[in-house]
Amino acid sequence: xxxxxxxxxxxxxxxxxxxxxxxxxxxxxxxxxxxxxxxxxxxxxxxxxxxxxxxxxxxxxxxxxxxxxxxxxxxxxxxxxxxxxxxxxxxxxxxxxxxxxxxxxxxxxxxxxxxxxxxxxxxxxxxxxxxxxxxxxxxxxxxxxxxxxxxxxxxxxxxxxxxxxxxxxxxxxxxxxxxxxxxxxxxxxxxxxxxxxxxxxxxxxxxxxxxxxxxxxxxxxxxxxxxxxxxxxxxxxxxxxxxxxxxxxxxxxxxxxxxxxxxxxxxxxxxxxxxxxxxxxxxxxxxxxxxxxxxxxxxxxxxxxxxxxxxxxxxxxxxxxxxxxxxxxxxxxxxxxxxxxxxxxxxx
Amino acid sequence: xxxxxxxxxxxxxxxxxxxxxxxxxxxxxxxxxxxxxxxxxxxxxxxxxxxxxxxxxxxxxxxxxxxxxxxxxxxxxxxxxxxxxxxxxxxxxxxxxxxxxxxxxxxxxxxxxxxxxxxxxxxxxxxxxxxxxxxxxxxxxxxxxxxxxxxxxxxxxxxxxxxxxxxxxxxxxxxxxxxxxxxxxxxxxxxxxxxxxxxxxxxxxxxxxxxxxxxxxxxxxxxxxxxxxxxxxxxxxxxxxxxxxxxxxxxxxxxxxxxxxxxxxxxxxxxxxxxxxxxxxxxxxxxxxxxxxxxxxxxxxxxxxxxxxxxxxxxxxxxxxxxxxxxxxxxxxxxxxxxxxxxxxxxxxxxxxxxxxxxxxxxxxxxxxxxxxxxxxxxxxxxxxxxxxxxxxxxxxxxxxxxxxxxxxxxxxxxxxxxxxxxxxxxxxxxxxxxxxxxxxxxxxxxxxxxxxxxxxxxxxxxxxxxxxxxxxxxxxxxxxxxxxxxxxxxx
Numbered sequence: 087x088x089x090x091x092x093x094x095x096x097x098x099x100x101x102x103x104x105x106x107x108x109x110x111x112x113x114x115x116x117x118x119x120x121x122x123x124x125x126x127x128x129x130x131x132x133x134x135x136x137x138x139x140x141x142x143x144x145x146x147x148x149x150x151x152x153x154x155x156x157x158x159x160x161x162x163x164x165x166x167x168x169x170x171x172x173x174x175x176x177x178x179x180x181x182x183x184x185x186x187x188x189x190x191x192x193x194x195x196x197x198x199x200x201x202x203x204x205x206x207x208x209x210x211x212x213x214x215x216x217x218x219x220x221x222x223x224x225x226x227x228x229x230x231x232x233x234x235x236x237x238x239x240x241x242x243x244x245x246x247x248x249x250x251x252x253x254x255x256x257x258x259x260x261x262x263x264x265x266x267x268x269x270x271x272x273x274x275x276x277x278x279x280x281x282x283x284x285x286x287x288x289x290x291x292x293x294x295x296x297x298x299x300x301x302x303x304x305x306x307x308x309x310x311x312x313x314x315x316x317x318x319x320x321x322x323x324x325x326x327x328x329x330x331x332x333x334x335x336x337x338x339x340x341x342x343x344x345x346x347x348x349x350x351x352x353x354x355x356x357x358x359x360x361x362x363x364x365x366x367x368x369x370x371x372x373x374x375x376x377x378x379x380x381x382x383x384x385x386x387x388x389x390x391x392x393x394x395x396x397x398x399x400x401x402x403x404x405x406x407x408x409x410x411x412x413x414x415x416x417x418x419x420x421x422x423x424x425x426x427x428x429x430x431x432x433x434x
Numbered sequence: 435x436x437x438x439x440x441x442x443x444x445x446x447x448x449x450x451x452x453x454x455x456x457x458x459x460x461x462x463x464x465x466x467x468x469x470x471x472x473x474x475x476x477x478x479x480x481x482x483x484x485x486x487x488x489x490x491x492x493x494x495x496x497x498x499x500x501x502x503x504x505x506x507x508x509x510x511x512x513x514x515x516x517x518x519x520x521x522x523x524x525x526x527x528x529x530x531x532x533x534x535x536x537x538x539x540x541x542x543x544x545x546x547x548x549x550x551x552x553x554x555x556x557x558x559x560x561x562x563x564x565x566x567x568x569x570x571x572x573x574x575x576x577x578x579x580x581x582x583x584x585x586x587x588x589x590x591x592x593x594x595x596x597x598x599x600x601x602x603x604x605x606x607x608x609x610x611x612x613x614x615x616x617x618x619x620x621x622x623x624x625x626x627x628x629x630x631x632x633x634x635x636x637x638x639x640x641x642x643x644x645x646x647x648x649x650x651x652x653x654x655x656x657x658x659x660x661x662x663x664x665x666x667x668x669x670x671x672x673x674x675x676x677x678x679x680x681x682x683x684x685x686x687x688x689x690x691x692x693x694x695x696x697x698x699x700x701x702x703x704x705x706x707x708x709x710x711x712x713x714x715x716x717x718x719x720x721x722x723x724x725x726x727x728x729x730x731x732x733x734x735x736x737x738x739x740x741x742x743x744x745x746x747x748x749x750x751x752x753x754x755x756x757x758x759x760x761x762x763x764x765x766x767x768x769x770x771x772x773x774x775x776x777x778x779x780x781x782x783x784x785x786x787x788x789x790x791x792x793x794x795x796x797x798x799x800x801x802x803x804x805x806x807x808x809x810x811x812x813x814x815x816x817x818x819x820x821x822x823x824x825x826x827x828x829x830x831x832x833x834x835x836x837x838x839x840x841x842x843x844x845x846x847x848x849x850x851x852x853x854x855x856x857x858x859x860x861x862x863x864x865x866x867x868x869x870x871x872x873x874x875x876x877x878x879x880x881x882x883x884x885x886x887x888x889x890x891x892x893x894x895x896x897x898x899x900x901x902x903x904x905x906x907x908x909x910x911x912x913x914x915x916x917x918x919x920x921x922x923x924x925x926x
Contacts, residue, residue, distance in 0.1 A: 102901045409649075
């Protein structure tokens, strides 16, 4: 009797694990690998998809580039789109990605220039500077576009939490800033489960489960203390801000130097649905600094009024929240149009 | 400590182990009282004293009522208890509401009172109602007085229902303290299955929908009609799954410990009339309002007009109980009008014309959905904006049709369908029916508890049953949002 119950339970549990793993794998899959030059990048020659935020599916050729094929040298020097999760853009399909749309826009205008999107989740201005030499040596771009928002200059670029990304530091309050590069990439442990997962990804979504365990660990760690009223309140700024003010001018100057001033900043301001046409104050600051350092500046904000007229927001998805999270296909399309106009305008 | 937090699960596990080890009834009761105080202190230790003080006042008042020989003295002690409870509630919950309205009236004359800086004690609306019902029951002679303050303190501080109900009456809880308590295998199984049901409601549905509802209600002027309907519907499902989920968890936890708490929800969105809705929604509050407000006001004993007036007043005060805002009063008023209207219709039709079930359900459901608008809105102006948007005359034009709303809707419909087939349509589950077959293959059985109502509990190990359990647990692990929002009814 007991044995029968045990066998039934084992069959039921095994079937449930297989079914749940299959569903998890259908919902989200993303494999990364260690690139000897760039560190951790999306795995080469593989599809990745995400149906948890947005409804995206993408293909990475090699060196972390999201494109169906890697361009041949005969196609000429490419335009390189560098960015973080907004450029990695797991939330949209390849056809909706602003890199693909930009290439089409340029081709329509008679310019056949390959566009290489290189985005890595978690990157900030510190990473773009730290990786500048590697990126330029590897891709030999005709022009570089870096996608940024205000936080990429601020807390994301200064955080000490994660050693897999670069960060800014300075010796004292008045000292010059310098970049602490990301830690030397090491090959991740090739455990039995990982190998099993590589062989049968549908049966064991290793990355998904691993990521979820990390989220749970953070969740447990971030629980408020037992007697929370007794605990001292921790201000958000003290957790993220290393200094009283960010040396934004120096950060932009370093970025410009790293790319020899051959750079367009694609700026993503927040979208205010009530007043979409008004430029945000932070955008003006970054625009002025970009112009001062001889950089080109394109703001997605220029398209906000048009997107708003169609009753959409450039951010958020129907399976998440309105105007929250990453940019959607409307944002990507607008970015491609704005970038194409600017690149053509500069006579590329 | 929210029920779905890791800390609470650790707390519960330690408590269950200690209770199983202690075994002795009296020691277990003291242990539970201590654990409940610890639980409350983890919310806000500063108001633990207030909670215990309230319990002392009502304990003394009830004993004095029993000891008093003259009815006048009995009445005085009762009045003292009611005044002190309502005083505490009024001071902590309604002080600023009264000041705000007073200022609105007197500001014309240049006279205003500064707002008080008061933090609302967690669960105050629930435990004051609980203690009041106790003294009233003792006064009425319907309940034997509790002679031990420690027992009474345990009743008042009992942690599963302390923060957000169900509102447990002494007549239900105090007799249970006389029996042997503590976790048993059967209770652990049935309690944890109820707890899991609550977790599914809370994490899979309520928390998924909270962001969607918040988006709409934070900016009601942005969205077009279809999107606004989605927002209101999202809140409709969210508040049900949030509160019913909490109640399931509370009943489940209490069951694991050895106590039975009363049923609080019985699929209210299936109701065919507003009267039926209030028999299924927040049942412990509606029965409290009926027994301690509606009937003392006169109930239906003094003519038709007074019956309608009493219904309206009861719901108006029931609305105010939810929060210190005119929006809640308006919500209560709408329900009061609907209840009176339904009574009028029943009286007028004399049972000759009954509306078919489907249109009656649709009418009731639509009314309930629309009533959630003032309940959730931040202001009366927002309420009007949303009503305009729902009618297609709103100022907004943004479109947002959330996919999760439709997924959650499907889950809710499936859950209600099963509930309807298992609990409502066939109580004895005749063989040969698909619903009976499904229940058996899942290894479940129906349990009828005189206090907690009807629910399903695991009966035997089947492949389908284990499959479903493991699958649900894995789905929770993979997809449950971890930024859990607090239960909505904690703010009341």
